[in-house]
Amino acid sequence: MEQKVFFIKTFGCQMNERDSEIMAQSLAGYGYVEGMDMYAADLVILNTCSIRAKAEQKVMSQLGYLRKIKEKRADMKICVAGCVAQQEGVRIIERMPHVDLVIGTQNIYDIGALLETSTSKGSQVVTDLRNDYDIPRFLPELSLPGATVSNISPTPSFGFRKFVTIMQGCNNYCTYCVVPYTRGREVSRKVSDIVDEIKVLVESGVREITLLGQNVNSYGKTNQVDLSNENYNFANLLKDVSEIKGLVRLRFTTSNPKDLTDELMRCFQDIKNLCPQFHLPVQAGSDEILKRMNRKYTIAQYTEQVNKLHEYCPDIALTTDVIVGFPGETDEDFEGTMNLLETVKFHGSYSFKYSDRPGTRASEFKEKVDEEVKSARLARFQKRQDEISLERNREYVGKIKQVMIEETREDGSRGRTGTNHIVHFEECLPFLPGDIVSARIYFAGQHSLKGKIDS
């Protein structure tokens, strides 16, 4: 089989990064290897994200750019995947007829076959979102792309940490969010598929696994994932995965507070290799705005969950997502968000100005907030968050933390704590990525810590 080279550009979230790895492995079966040079590639894939405004414009300008390259290299293939592909579909081909394939978020496993079809039948658009969609069984293979060869481990490996998708889609229909329209109904992978995939990764040297889903808290709710237990849920999955021999650290993202149970929160107490770090998006600090967002919890309920989490895991590091300037947000509503920040004192947060997304209910809401007001609120929130993050980081100074090594270089080394804080070391440490060291923290900065090996 003639070897062909593909180049993949991934936009947005970890789900997309994982989907890019799945497409890479699928393409290997069609004679493709991954290249790092877009100009020299036989196939260019844009794996897109549509969570923020201007997502479509970004993709269209990239495709405009690729048109110039393709004018010189007619044999080059161009594929658009991910959420903008799902959302825009045939409109992409209409505007950019030089695109060969537009594939949706449920079609990534078939990219190889669909590309062959586009060679014989011309540009293809495959974006069907099926309610009966079942996520195919996927086992990573070391001999195929996705397995990197580096100076540290000359034999192919998957590195020391990996994301593993456990479900796709979402049924929550938060009024500002495109995900239910671009990734379809919630569907959970079978437990055995997930556990088998993680066993392959851990056997090849992976030490840390992050379980991925739009709302992992509702894993197993919409389809049976374990034939022997119809009530199998996310807490069960965490326990089963945590017992995989050789797995040092376990993390997960993302959670909707409305599906956060006591059983799940207690996992932070009971499961020793579950990292004391939790990303729990609140989005806003006002019950009125949460109702308009269709988030289905109140600030009182959210705060109670935070208190419970601290009972089960006193050292837990909480982070969150916040949207400012949601339609109808008053000064008082925004003060609610600032008060919540003071109450919880999040270790960190991702905060954004609200923007209309195509097809969402909120895009039809009337009371839009002025752009300047949004910018002022975002600046104020981020300034206070930065101050709090520094305060929280300073709590680690003088403490001894278990740090997983990520990189060692002549000019210094880097690692990460269980609470997901980056730790820098001045020296080139005699350890490998994935090794755990005891470090005494002696400095705290805005975004990272400094440590010394504690001997």
Ligand code: SF4
């Ligand atoms: S739970 Fe998350 S992914 Fe689902 S609709 Fe709401 S914001 Fe979107």
